[in-house]
Amino acid sequence: MKTATxxxxxxxxxxxxxxxxxxxxxGAFRAKRPLTRRPVAWxxxxxxxxxxxxxxxxxxxxxxxxxxxxxxxxxxxxxEEAEKAGYSLDxxxxxxxxxxxxxxxxxxxxxxxxxxxxxxxxxKNICGVVVKWWEVVARHYGCPLFVLDTPFAxxxxxxxxxxxxxxxxxxxxxxxxxxxxxxxxxxxxxxxxLREVLDLSGQATALWQELQVLRRNSxxxxxxxxxxxxxxxxxxxxxxxxxxxxxxxxxDELSERVRRGEGAVPGERFRLVWDNIAIWYNFDLVRYxxxxxxxxxxxxxxxxxxxxxxxxxxxxDPLDAMAELYSLVLLNVGLEVRKERLFRMVRLQRAxxxxxxxxxxxxxxxxxxxxxxxxxxxxxGLPTLIIEADMVDSRAFASGPTVTRIDAFLELLSGGx
Amino acid sequence: xxxxxxxxxxxxCRTAGEAARAALERLVRAGADPxxxxxxxxxxxxxxxxxxxxxxxxEEVILAAGLHPVRLGGRPGPVGPADSRLQSFACSxxxxxxDGLLTLTGSEVAGVVFAYxxxxxxxxAESWRIHAPRGTFFHFLNLPARLKxxxxxxxxxxxxxxxxxxxxxxxxxxxxxxxxxxxxxxxxAAVRAGLGRLAAVRSARPDILPGSTFIAIARGATVLDRGExxxxxxxxxxxxxxxxxxxxxxxxxxxxRPRVLVTGGFLETEGPLRLIEEAGLDIAADxxxxxxxxxxxxxxxxxxxxxxxxxxxxxxxLAALYLGRVPCPTKHPPERRFAFVCxxxxxxxxxxxxxxxxKFCDPHAFDYPELRHRLGSAGHPSLxxxxxxxxxxxxxxxxxxxxxxxGLREAMxxxxxx
Ligand code: SF4
Ligand code: SF4
Numbered sequence: 049m050k051t052a053t054x055x056x057x058x059x060x061x062x063x064x065x066x067x068x069x070x071x072x073x074x075g076a077f078r079a080k081r082p083l084t085r086r087p088v089a090w091x092x093x094x095x096x097x098x099x100x101x102x103x104x105x106x107x108x109x110x111x112x113x114x115x116x117x118x119x120x121x122x123x124x125x126x127x128e129e130a131e132k133a134g135y136s137l138d139x140x141x142x143x144x145x146x147x148x149x150x151x152x153x154x155x156x157x158x159x160x161x162x163x164x165x166x167x168x169x170x171x172k173n174i175c176g177v178v179v180k181w182w183e184v185v186a187r188h189y190g191c192p193l194f195v196l197d198t199p200f201a202x203x204x205x206x207x208x209x210x211x212x213x214x215x216x217x218x219x220x221x222x223x224x225x226x227x228x229x230x231x232x233x234x235x236x237x238x239x240x241x242l243r244e245v246l247d248l249s250g251q252a253t254a255l256w257q258e259l260q261v262l263r264r265n266s267x268x269x270x271x272x273x274x275x276x277x278x279x280x281x282x283x284x285x286x287x288x289x290x291x292x293x294x295x296x297x298x299x300d301e302l303s304e305r306v307r308r309g310e311g312a313v314p315g316e317r318f319r320l321v322w323d324n325i326a327i328w329y330n331f332d333l334v335r336y337x338x339x340x341x342x343x344x345x346x347x348x349x350x351x352x353x354x355x356x357x358x359x360x361x362x363x364x365d366p367l368d369a370m371a372e373l374y375s376l377v378l379l380n381v382g383l384e385v386r387k388e389r390l391f392r393m394v395r396l397q398r399a400x401x402x403x404x405x406x407x408x409x410x411x412x413x414x415x416x417x418x419x420x421x422x423x424x425x426x427x428x429g430l431p432t433l434i435i436e437a438d439m440v441d442s443r444a445f446a447s448g449p450t451v452t453r454i455d456a457f458l459e460l461l462s463g464g465x
Numbered sequence: 466x467x468x469x470x471x472x473x474x475x476x477x478c479r480t481a482g483e484a485a486r487a488a489l490e491r492l493v494r495a496g497a498d499p500x501x502x503x504x505x506x507x508x509x510x511x512x513x514x515x516x517x518x519x520x521x522x523x524e525e526v527i528l529a530a531g532l533h534p535v536r537l538g539g540r541p542g543p544v545g546p547a548d549s550r551l552q553s554f555a556c557s558x559x560x561x562x563x564d565g566l567l568t569l570t571g572s573e574v575a576g577v578v579f580a581y582x583x584x585x586x587x588x589x590a591e592s593w594r595i596h597a598p599r600g601t602f603f604h605f606l607n608l609p610a611r612l613k614x615x616x617x618x619x620x621x622x623x624x625x626x627x628x629x630x631x632x633x634x635x636x637x638x639x640x641x642x643x644x645x646x647x648x649x650x651x652x653x654a655a656v657r658a659g660l661g662r663l664a665a666v667r668s669a670r671p672d673i674l675p676g677s678t679f680i681a682i683a684r685g686a687t688v689l690d691r692g693e694x695x696x697x698x699x700x701x702x703x704x705x706x707x708x709x710x711x712x713x714x715x716x717x718x719x720x721x722r723p724r725v726l727v728t729g730g731f732l733e734t735e736g737p738l739r740l741i742e743e744a745g746l747d748i749a750a751d752x753x754x755x756x757x758x759x760x761x762x763x764x765x766x767x768x769x770x771x772x773x774x775x776x777x778x779x780x781x782x783l784a785a786l787y788l789g790r791v792p793c794p795t796k797h798p799p800e801r802r803f804a805f806v807c808x809x810x811x812x813x814x815x816x817x818x819x820x821x822x823x824k825f826c827d828p829h830a831f832d833y834p835e836l837r838h839r840l841g842s843a844g845h846p847s848l849x850x851x852x853x854x855x856x857x858x859x860x861x862x863x864x865x866x867x868x869x870x871x872g873l874r875e876a877m878x879x880x881x882x883x
Contacts, residue, residue, distance in 0.1 A: 134834030138554065138825050172610050176584050179610060179797050180831035187835065195797050197611040199620070200581050202591075208623035212609070215616040383591045408554040411827065415555050415588030419595060 057312060059274055061297045068294060069116075069280055076108050076163045087228040090165040090185060093283055094173040094377050096196065096217060096370050098249055098358075101287045102242040103224050103233075107169075108162055110181075112284050114142035117149070117156045118328030118440030126152070127441055141409040141441035143181040150188060165191055167227035169220070173198040173380040175412035192227045194220055201375045202382030213371035242366050245287040250358035255295035256282050257354045262302045263345050264397055267311020268319065269302040272334050272344035274312060276326040282353040317341030318461045321394055323348045323420065324405035324413050325439040333435070333450065337403075340458055345397040348390060352378040383416045387423050394428060401431045401461055409438045433457035476678040476735075478705075485704030488697035492685030493678070497734075499535055499688045503573040506533070506690070513575040513637040515602065518562050518589070520731075520754050520793070521580035522606055523783055526625060528649035528691060530632040531639040535574065536687035540565035541733040541855035550592045556825040557854045559585035561733055566593050575635045576602020578628070581610075582795040583828050604631045612788050612796050621784040622777075629780070646779040650786075652691050659698025660686060661760050666705045668749045668813045672715050673708055676727065676748020677738035683755045684735075723873035726810045726845075728752040728836070729821035730793070730829055733855030737821050740857055744866030746873075750813035752806045753821075754793065761791035761805060794828035802832075803839055810845050816873045818847040819866075821857075846872065 079086035089100055091107045100107050117123040123141060129148030131137055137144075146162075155161030168191060170182035179195055186193035196216050199209050225232055233241075259278075263270055270278075278298060285291035305311075320337070322344050327333060334344070355377060361369035378386065394402065402424045404417045421432040433453060438444035476493055480486045495502040503514055514533040517524065524534035539561030544553075547563035566577060566589075577597070579590035590605050597603055606628050611617050629641040639645070660683055667679045682701070686694045725746045727738065731754040738748060751757045791805045810818060818840050822829055837847050848869040850862050 134837060136822070136830040136833070139827060139830055143831075176582075176610065176795060177827050177831075180794070180828055183797070183799060184831060184835070195611055197609050197614075197617075197797075199607045199609060199624075200587060200605065202605060202607075206607075206627075208620055209607070212616045212620035216614070219615045383595065406552055408552070411555060411588065411825075412584040415551055415585060416591055418550055418552070419592060 057310070057314075059270070059278075059298065059301055061294070061301055062277065064294065064297065065278065065280060068285065068290065072284060073108075073157050076106060077157070077160075079106050080163050087166040088163055089167045089169055089224075090162070090182070091169045092171050092174060092178045092182070094171045094374065094379070095169050096171070096220070096374050098242060098245040098287050098370070099217065099220055100169065100224060101245045102238060103221070103228070103230070105167070105224060105228065107284075108165075109284050110146040110162060110185075111142050112280065113149075113156070113162050114145045114440055115326070115328050117145050119331075120156055121329045121442065122156050123329070123440040124442060126155075138408075140175075140177045140181070141438050143177060143184075145440055146181065147184055150185065164189055167191060167224065168193040169196065170194070171196040171198060171374065173374055173377045175379060175410070177412070192223065194223045196220065196374075198375045198380055200382075201380050203385065205372055205375045209375065210368070210371050213375055214367050217367045217371055239366065243361070246358040246361045246366055246370075248289060248292055249287045249356060250361070252282055252286055252291045252295055253354060253356045253358070255292065255299055258299050259295070259302060260346065260351060260354060260397075262299070262306055265306045266319070266398070267309070267313065267316035268343050268345045269305035269310065269312055271312040271338065272322050272326070272347055272350075273331055275344075275347060275350040276328075276331075279350055279353065286353075286356070311343065313338045313341065313343035315341045316343045318400045318458070319343060319345045319398055321346045321348070321390070321397060321399045321402045322405065323390065323402060323417065324407050325349055325410060327405060327435075327437050327445070328440050329442045330437070330445065333454075336451065336454065337458075342458065342461070344403075345399055346393045348378065348386075348393065351389070351393060379412050383419055386416065387420055390420060390424070391428065394424070394430065399430070401433070401457070403457075404432060404434045405439075406434050406436050407439055408436070408444050409441065431457060431460040476681050477675050478678045479673045479708055480701070480704050481708050481711075482704050485701050488700045489678075489682065492689055492694065492697055492701075493681045494685070495688040496681055496684030496686075499537060500569070500573055502688055503535060507572065511690075513635060514573065515576050515578060515632070515635060516566075516574040517578040517580075518566075519580040519582055519586060520759055521582055521608055521787065522578045523625065523787055524687075524691075525646060525649040525653050525783055526629050526641060527578070527632065528652060529641040529645040530629065530635070531645070532575070532632065532635060532637070533690065534687075536684075537562070537565055537574075537577065538684070538731055539733050539855070540568060541736075543854060550596070551588060554825050555585045555588060556823050557852075558731055558733065558823050558826070559589050561855060562586070563589045563592055567596060571598040571601065574601075575637070576604070578604045578606060580606040581608045582793065583826075585825070585827075602632075602635045604628060608787075610795065610797055612792055612798065612801075617788065618781070618784055621788060622780050625780050625784055626776075629776070641776065643776040643779040646776065646783065650779070650783065652695060655695040656686050656691055656698060657760055657762065659695060659702055662702035663698065663705065664750075664756070664760060666702070666709060670709050670712075670715065671722075671724070671747035671749055673712070674705055675742055676751060677735040677742055679748075680732065680738055680751070680753065680756050681735050683759065687755070721874075722747045723816040723870055723877060724749040724814065725817050725819050725873075726750040726752065726806070726813065726815045727819045727821060728806055729852070730754050730823045730826055732821065732852065736855060737850070737852055737857045737862075740859065740862055741819055741866055744863055745870040746817075746819070746866065749815050750809045752791075752802070752809065757805075757809060758791050758793060758802075762786055762789065794832045799832060803836055806836060807839055807843055807845075810840060811843065815845065816877060817869065818845050819869075820847055820849040821852050822849060824851045824853040846876075
């Protein structure tokens with residue numbers, strides 16, 4: 049096995065990823081110009097974006113923009129802008145970052161904030177926060193807002209729940225047409241186009257799942273940093289050919305690494321699973337673990353995008369299948385289901401321990417982690433580590449105590465092996 | 466859920482008669498310590514009680530199932546067992562709720578009902594589902610976040626219907642029927658009507674019925690046997706209305722105190738309200754979970770004696786009632802609540818508004834800047850205070866409240882002089 053001294057090996061496709069990100073945001077700005085005009089929608093990460101794409105609407109993701117600001121360590125001043133306007137320091141930092149950037153008219157896209165939306169789509173399936181956040185944005189821009197309401201799917205989706213969500217999806221189509229002042233396309237043409245988009249989404253998801261399967265190898269060909277970085281296309285470009293093409297390349301590169309026995313982390317000794325959003329401004333923390341031979345072989349956060357399996361949608365009624373899938377996303381199911389999914393990942397990826405990022409911004413993801421951590425320890429007999437931080441607001445992070453806890457956790461892992 | 470940190474002594478209220486005083490005490494005592502009330506009730510051989518932790522749980526359905534609904538609002542004070550279940554950034558109300566539930570012995574209530582509102586309370590429900598004593602009834606009323614739009618009413622009715630059916634699992638309950646639901650709705654409407662009369666007294670004469678006492682009474686009305694509560698509220702309201710009539714002019718100093726509207730979520734105790742009064746402010750109106758919002762239900766959807774008696778229509782009316790009420794910030798769209806707060810501030814002629822923001826409460830915190838702006842534009846200055854563990858940090862809050870009161874007084878005098 050080849051061992052390098054580098055703390056982490058970057059994937060070759062990363063340079064292409066930068067181009068994709070650039071192209072996406074440039075495209076969003078271009079969409080606002082008269083000659084290349086295209087309606088722009090601000091959407092949440094759990095939005096049924098396939099409907100928008102089928103109608104020629106360009107989705108942009110304020111959460112992804114938050115991750116971008118976070119990874120440039122630039123989110124705090126925007127958060128402070130929002131706080132100055134009266135938004136509590138305790139609110140989700142993605143929201144504060146977005147609102148602050150919007151209110152100040154400044155941002156990280158060549159100095160600009162996200163381009164103004166023509167319409168807004170928020171989906172309750174990830175949290176209640178996004179409903180409130182999108183209401184703020186709707187008032188600011190005075191533009192139409194659609195709230196896709198997905199009741200809690202603790203143990204699954206009831207028939208009335210599915211019907212409720214499906215009805216809203218139909219309404220969403222009308223809303224989009226109204227908001228963009230377009231005529232309704234013939235039903236058949238729309239459904240054909242929707243199926244094409246869903247097919248592309250499904251292909252990307254299948255490739256994404258393949259990446260996770262490749263990570264079962266020892267050493268793992270991709271660790272958390274690769275996966276966090278490579279989330280951008282599956283979140284933002286899902287439903288496009290560019291997304292599929294890109295993940296083919298990632299898959300090929302990881303397969304090649306596996307063939308050569310090359311791991312993402314030199315000298316892999318421990319295999320870990322990560323729970324919750326990345327700490328975007330502090331990848332050094334993960335690198336610190338890498339240097340000690342601890343590699344991440346799975347993340348509940350990245351795994352969540354593997355759930356958009358649109359096989360059913362391609363054959364049956366697309367809206368029906370979408371109503372179900374978008375109700376069953378990771379943050380809309382009960383703790384028992386989350387536990388099962390976590391345990392399954394630990395087993396399949398052959399993990400030795402679980403790291404929980406207790407993210408003070410994100411209550412829907414974080415509350416319940418104490419129960420999950422206890423279950424991992426008691427039922428799987430594996431060590432756990434809880435890191436108190438925030439995904440983009442670096443003010444909430446204390447480095448010293450965190451490193452001490454990481455060291456103790458690593459000792460526990462060493463003892464157990 | 467115990468009364469540990471509730472101030473002792475009778476709450477201020479200028480009742481005239483013995484019966485009214487007794488009614489007041491019954492209501493306030495039950496609200497301040499629901500657990501003791503429930504134990505006493507049980508010892509007296511009363512039927513089973515079902516707890517609920519959110520104002521969106523329609524107690525009408527619990528009553529219609531022949532059970533006693535009781536709102537469990539959380540144990541005030543430092544966090545106990547919930548500390549190892551929920552991180553400190555869950556709102557302290559959610560943590561207090563879980564704490565209260567985890568310290569129940571299992572004999573006080575036959576079960577607990579949650580409603581889908583915010584992310585934090587959903588987490589409390591999930592945690593409770595894991596730790597509830599065996600055999601305890603659990604129901605998560607999976608309500609929509611939207612108040613209007615395609616399918617909302619049908620979906621709400623279906624969720625209520627599931628709830629009604631699920632209650633059959635509680636031993637001692639009976640199947641919910643159209644008639645029993647209509648009767649329960651009438652009883653609940655009577656309780657709300659009684660509270661509405663008291664709210665009017667509070668607004669007219671906060672020196673006779675202070676806002677803190679009004680909320681203590683409203684809390685009691687979510688605990689006490691509802692028939693008894695309706696009677697007690699009636700007695701109390703009649704008595705206080707007579708007191709107001711007999712004393713048309715406010716006493717010494719009263720009337721010169723600035724009037725405020727208090728807005729916020731659920732309060733575990735009246736402590737924060739008492740502090741506001743202590744600082745020299747009169748609470749004339751509120752937009753609190755237990756007060757103003759609990760009373761402001763849509764008109765025309767109440768149970769009607771002549772209504773069809775089938776369960777379907779009764780559930781549909783109930784769904785419309787809850788969808789039409791002044792919403793809490795967890796519901797969309799928020800405009801109705803914004804309008805309610807601004808209208809109430811105008812209607813009750815308040816001089817200012819106090820925001821009591823539960824620390825770490827996302828829904829209220831998101832609405833705060835907009836609401837502050839709208840109130841400001843309408844000429845109502847406001848003050849924001851954070852409530853943690855059911856209380857305000859006394860020293861700091863009192864200073865800020867006093868300064869706010871002083872500012873309002875000056876504005877009032879300036880207004881009079883002008
Ligand atoms: S609360 Fe959590 S899920 Fe919701 S927007 Fe913030 S980070 Fe995302
Ligand atoms: S106070 Fe706010 S966060 Fe807490 S339970 Fe109520 S709505 Fe939820």
